[in-house]
Amino acid sequence: MRAAELHVLRSHPELPYYDAHSAICGESSCAMTTDGGLALYADRSHITMTFAFSQLDQLSRLIEQATR
Numbered sequence: 001m002r003a004a005e006l007h008v009l010r011s012h013p014e015l016p017y018y019d020a021h022s023a024i025c026g027e028s029s030c031a032m033t034t035d036g037g038l039a040l041y042a043d044r045s046h047i048t049m050t051f052a053f054s055q056l057d058q059l060s061r062l063i064e065q066a067t068r
Contacts, residue, residue: 016062020047023055 024030042048
Protein backbone atom coordinates (compact mmCIF):
# COMPACT_ATOMS: atom_id res chain seq x y z
CA MET A 1 0.00 0.00 0.00
CA ARG A 2 2.79 2.41 0.93
CA ALA A 3 4.59 1.79 -2.39
CA ALA A 4 1.42 2.63 -4.36
CA GLU A 5 0.89 5.78 -2.28
CA LEU A 6 4.46 6.94 -2.92
CA HIS A 7 4.13 6.21 -6.64
CA VAL A 8 1.07 8.49 -6.90
CA LEU A 9 2.83 11.23 -4.93
CA ARG A 10 5.88 11.09 -7.19
CA SER A 11 3.57 11.36 -10.20
CA HIS A 12 1.75 14.38 -8.73
CA PRO A 13 4.21 16.45 -6.66
CA GLU A 14 1.83 19.42 -6.70
CA LEU A 15 -0.67 17.65 -4.42
CA PRO A 16 -0.74 18.72 -0.79
CA TYR A 17 -0.21 15.59 1.27
CA TYR A 18 -0.27 14.67 4.93
CA ASP A 19 2.13 11.80 5.49
CA ALA A 20 0.67 9.96 8.47
CA HIS A 21 3.24 7.22 8.02
CA SER A 22 6.12 9.66 8.60
CA ALA A 23 4.33 11.22 11.56
CA ILE A 24 4.19 7.81 13.24
CA CYS A 25 7.03 5.75 11.78
CA GLY A 26 10.75 6.24 11.54
CA GLU A 27 13.11 4.76 8.98
CA SER A 28 13.05 1.26 10.42
CA SER A 29 10.04 0.94 12.72
CA CYS A 30 6.80 2.49 13.88
CA ALA A 31 6.55 3.81 17.42
CA MET A 32 3.80 3.25 19.94
CA THR A 33 4.41 6.64 21.60
CA THR A 34 5.87 10.00 20.61
CA ASP A 35 9.24 11.14 21.96
CA GLY A 36 7.27 13.01 24.62
CA GLY A 37 5.40 9.87 25.71
CA LEU A 38 2.07 10.57 23.95
CA ALA A 39 0.32 7.31 23.01
CA LEU A 40 -0.18 7.02 19.26
CA TYR A 41 -2.61 4.13 19.06
CA ALA A 42 -5.96 3.52 20.73
CA ASP A 43 -5.92 -0.08 19.45
CA ARG A 44 -4.10 -2.06 16.75
CA SER A 45 -5.19 0.18 13.88
CA HIS A 46 -6.64 3.47 15.19
CA ILE A 47 -4.70 6.50 16.41
CA THR A 48 -5.68 8.15 19.67
CA MET A 49 -7.78 11.29 19.69
CA THR A 50 -4.95 13.09 21.49
CA PHE A 51 -2.45 12.21 18.77
CA ALA A 52 -4.95 13.18 16.06
CA PHE A 53 -5.43 16.59 17.67
CA SER A 54 -1.66 17.01 17.92
CA GLN A 55 -1.55 16.86 14.10
CA LEU A 56 -4.20 19.58 13.62
CA ASP A 57 -1.82 22.45 12.81
CA GLN A 58 -0.15 20.49 10.02
CA LEU A 59 -3.47 19.27 8.65
CA SER A 60 -4.97 22.78 8.78
CA ARG A 61 -2.05 24.16 6.74
CA LEU A 62 -2.53 21.46 4.10
CA ILE A 63 -6.28 22.07 3.88
CA GLU A 64 -5.67 25.79 3.51
CA GLN A 65 -3.08 25.14 0.80
CA ALA A 66 -5.41 22.75 -1.05
CA THR A 67 -8.35 25.17 -1.06
CA ARG A 68 -6.57 28.26 -2.34
